[in-house]
Amino acid sequence: xxxxxxxxxxxxxxxxxxxxxxxxxxxxxxxxxxxxxxxxxxxxxxxxxxxxxxxxxxxxxxxxxxxxxxxxxxxxxxxxxxxxxxxxxxxxxxxxxxxxxxxxxxxxxxxxxxxxxxxxxxxxxxxxxxxxxxxxxxxxxxxxxxxxxxxxxxxxxxxxxxxxxxxxxxxxxxxxxxxxxxxxxxxxxxxxxxxxxxxxxxxxxxxxxxxxxxxxxxxxxxxxxxxxxxxxxxxxxxxxxxxxxxxxxxxxxxxxxxxxxxxxxxxxxxxxxxxxxxxxxxxxxxxxxxxxxxxxxxxxxxxxxxxxxxxxxxxxxxxxxxxxxxxxxxxxxxxxxxxxxxxxxxxxxxxxxxxxxxxxxxxxxxxxxxxxxxxxxxxxxxxxxxxxxxxxxxxxxxxxxxxxxxxxxxxxxxxxxxxxxxxxxxxxxxxxxxxxxxxxxxxxxxxxxxxxxxxxxxxxxxxxxxxxxxxxxxxxxxxxxxxxxxxxxxxxxxxxxxxxxxxxxxxxxxxxxxxxxxxxxxxxxxxxxxxxxxxxxxxxxxxxxxxxxxxxxxxxxxxxxxxxxxxxxxxxxxxxxxxxxxxxxxxxxxxxxxxxxxxxxxxxxxxxxxxxxxxxxxxxxxxxxxxxxxxxxxxxxxxxxxxxxxxxxxxxxxxxxxxxxxxxxxxxxxxxxxxxxxxxxxxxxxxxxxxxxxxxxxxxxxxxxxxxxxxxxxxxxxxxxxxxxx
Numbered sequence: 245x246x247x248x249x250x251x252x253x254x255x256x257x258x259x260x261x262x263x264x265x266x267x268x269x270x271x272x273x274x275x276x277x278x279x280x281x282x283x284x285x286x287x288x289x290x291x292x293x294x295x296x297x298x299x300x301x302x303x304x305x306x307x308x309x310x311x312x313x314x315x316x317x318x319x320x321x322x323x324x325x326x327x328x329x330x331x332x333x334x335x336x337x338x339x340x341x342x343x344x345x346x347x348x349x350x351x352x353x354x355x356x357x358x359x360x361x362x363x364x365x366x367x368x369x370x371x372x373x374x375x376x377x378x379x380x381x382x383x384x385x386x387x388x389x390x391x392x393x394x395x396x397x398x399x400x401x402x403x404x405x406x407x408x409x410x411x412x413x414x415x416x417x418x419x420x421x422x423x424x425x426x427x428x429x430x431x432x433x434x435x436x437x438x439x440x441x442x443x444x445x446x447x448x449x450x451x452x453x454x455x456x457x458x459x460x461x462x463x464x465x466x467x468x469x470x471x472x473x474x475x476x477x478x479x480x481x482x483x484x485x486x487x488x489x490x491x492x493x494x495x496x497x498x499x500x501x502x503x504x505x506x507x508x509x510x511x512x513x514x515x516x517x518x519x520x521x522x523x524x525x526x527x528x529x530x531x532x533x534x535x536x537x538x539x540x541x542x543x544x545x546x547x548x549x550x551x552x553x554x555x556x557x558x559x560x561x562x563x564x565x566x567x568x569x570x571x572x573x574x575x576x577x578x579x580x581x582x583x584x585x586x587x588x589x590x591x592x593x594x595x596x597x598x599x600x601x602x603x604x605x606x607x608x609x610x611x612x613x614x615x616x617x618x619x620x621x622x623x624x625x626x627x628x629x630x631x632x633x634x635x636x637x638x639x640x641x642x643x644x645x646x647x648x649x650x651x652x653x654x655x656x657x658x659x660x661x662x663x664x665x666x667x668x669x670x671x672x673x674x675x676x677x678x679x680x681x682x683x684x685x686x687x688x689x690x691x692x693x694x695x696x697x698x699x700x701x702x703x704x705x706x707x708x709x710x711x712x713x714x715x716x717x718x719x720x721x722x723x724x725x726x727x728x729x730x731x732x733x734x735x736x737x738x739x740x741x742x743x744x745x746x747x748x749x750x751x752x753x754x755x756x757x758x759x760x761x762x763x764x765x766x767x768x769x770x771x772x773x774x775x776x777x778x779x780x781x782x783x784x785x786x787x788x789x790x791x792x793x794x795x796x797x798x799x800x801x802x803x804x805x806x807x808x809x810x811x812x813x814x815x816x817x818x819x820x821x822x823x824x825x826x827x828x829x830x831x832x833x834x835x836x837x838x839x840x841x842x843x844x845x846x847x848x849x850x851x852x853x854x855x856x857x858x859x860x861x862x863x864x865x866x867x868x869x870x871x872x873x874x875x876x877x878x879x880x881x882x883x884x885x886x887x888x889x890x891x892x893x894x895x896x897x898x899x900x901x902x903x904x905x906x907x908x909x910x911x912x913x914x915x916x917x918x919x920x921x922x923x924x925x926x927x928x929x930x931x932x933x934x935x936x937x938x939x940x941x942x943x944x945x946x947x948x949x950x951x952x953x954x955x956x957x958x959x960x961x962x963x964x965x966x967x968x969x970x
């Protein structure tokens with residue numbers, strides 16, 4: 245496993261080492277074994293374990309395993325219908341459809357039909373059993389009853405045709421084949437479109453080592469990461485991922501913390517530097533003192549928070565299942581009442597008429613094209629979104645999405661133009677402007693933050709930072725030319741006991757520009773005053789969202805004056821200033837507790853929990869900001885995109901307005917398609933129940949339901965294309 249500690253020197257057979265199977269969470273995969281203690285794993289030529297890897301970090305299989313490993317012909321079910329099962333069902337259905345041309349005997353056709361009903365209809369049988377267990381009807385119940393009603397009619401037509409009315413004594417094997425195959429196809433297509441990949445969570449989970457090289461009494465021993473508590477010392481070799489949050493005790497190295505910072509530079513680490521779990525040690529050997537146990541590590545808690553949020557959205561039933569829950573009981577009642585009515589008051593032969601009516605009503609009531617209603621709209625919506633520069637990450641939520649009450653946005657790059665510029669440097673006595681900017685540039689180089697980039701564009705070059713400590717969402721600390729330099733927000737500097745003097749406070753009084761503080765050796769050296777103009781169309785875009793029924797809320801880490809000034813110019817009433825990125829999830833949860841539907845906009849790694857918490861998460865691709873150090877995307881943005889429901893490439897409110905309109909349109913089209921599913925069936929029900937038989941001599945045939953389903957599928961496809969203007 246990449247990033248795990250290397251070979252552990254301990255007595256044992258050649259070519260083997262002891263590798264602990266530690267887990268950071270409860271394994272949810274039912275068949276995953278839980279070995280205890282240490283486990284022998286053969287090594288490859290590089291000294292890494294060559295045995296099959298288990299699921300990391302206790303993530304459930306549906307989120308920790310990459311989608312490409314699940315979607316092959318391997319029998320893994322996609323929402324109950326696997327690719328292999330679908331292919332087998334298609335082969336059996338094709339044999340039944342070609343039965344007459346192949347001159348199959350009724351007994352051969354019945355055997356094929358039975359195999360199709362058992363194999364192809366098994367997912368619907370599981371759904372039927374689940375409905376009986378929970379007491380909640382769904383579409384699976386209708387499909388199961390329709391399939392086995394057609395199967396019972398075929399068995400009776402072959403062996404005891406006298407139990408059926410004369411027009412129903414021919415077995416409709418081709419109808420039974422369509423009853424199984426088309427709902428399976430619709431369910432498979434929907435799952436392929438709706439299911440989330442989970443690649444980002446899988447990648448991040450792999451960055452959390454299961455074991456650490458614990459140093460006790462001068463000796464190294466590989467132990468499960470869960471057994472290392474706060475204060476424990478562990479060694480990290482070059483090329484390994486750091487298992488726990490902590491501080492460097494001994495050694496020097498370059499560490500890749502791009503996961504946390506969003507920047508591209510590799511940071512120098514020396515004794516006293518802080519390191520984060522999941523970061524990659526690049527060059528030297530480090531001895532690290534753990535700050536907290538593995539279960540409380542920042543990366544572990546963040547991944548778990550995102551996983552819970554993503555799974556909570558995944559279990560929301562689609563609108564088709566919600567509609568079927570109320571539709572199915574009524575249809576069952578109609579079928580039973582029609583059969584009882586014909587057996588009690590109908591003309592002779594009453595028993596045959598009742599049995600035939602029961603089978604016909606169940607066949608006519610089967611939602612043949614229910615599984616196509618949502619996939620058709622989602623497929624058209626996905627194509628439309630790609631044309632608009634968007635990526636829909638969670639199409640499932642579009643089926644139930646309503647207009648959000650609140651849209652939480654940041655300031656930089658959304659309301660503003662996203663390219664701040666340095667306009668003034670307020671230096672404390674004893675510090676020259678060039679020195680302050682040079683030290684600030686060295687400390688913030690590679691951080692990827694727009695404010696650090698603005699300072700770097702104006703500052704002279706030459707200084708080099710070492711022992712860099714990143715504080716995501718707050719600032720950075722580095723050693724530059726033998727001096728400790730802190731670059732970050734003024735409130736964060738105040739937490740370190742560094743406050744601005746009276747002269748600086750007087751200069752900042754009444755100003756609404758964003759600021760960045762620079763501290764040198766525990767004293768405030770200067771304050772960089774930045775300018776990030778508002779987008780000219782910001783106020784108009786906020787008004788357009790208000791007409792849609794969405795209230796914009798501004799949440800930013802900038803000072804209260806800067807945030808309120810931007811909000812006032814854009815026409816935003818509710819603001820939250822000096823908000824740390826890790827606090828955004830609590831902000832979203834607080835708005836939801838007030839009964840509001842919340843849409844959240846985020847870009848970075850630490851925005852992921854808030855995006856997963858929101859009713860509708862929108863990730864803005866930082867690669868869309870030209871000249872950014874983050875251009876091209878980062879691992880942190882991958883997690884934000886995984887947590888979001890929609891990814892937008894344009895960083896402005898207009899793109900958010902277009903995104904909300906598209907998602908609401910997709911929801912409308914899904915509901916219109918459901919109308920085309922159920923209306924033909926409701927028209928056929930009186931005919932299937934035999935109401936028109938005595939008066940007009942019209943007898944229901946199962947082929948009528950097949951023709952209605954074909955017309956329904958055509959209308960669904962045309963409506964999806966027309967309404968989404970492709």
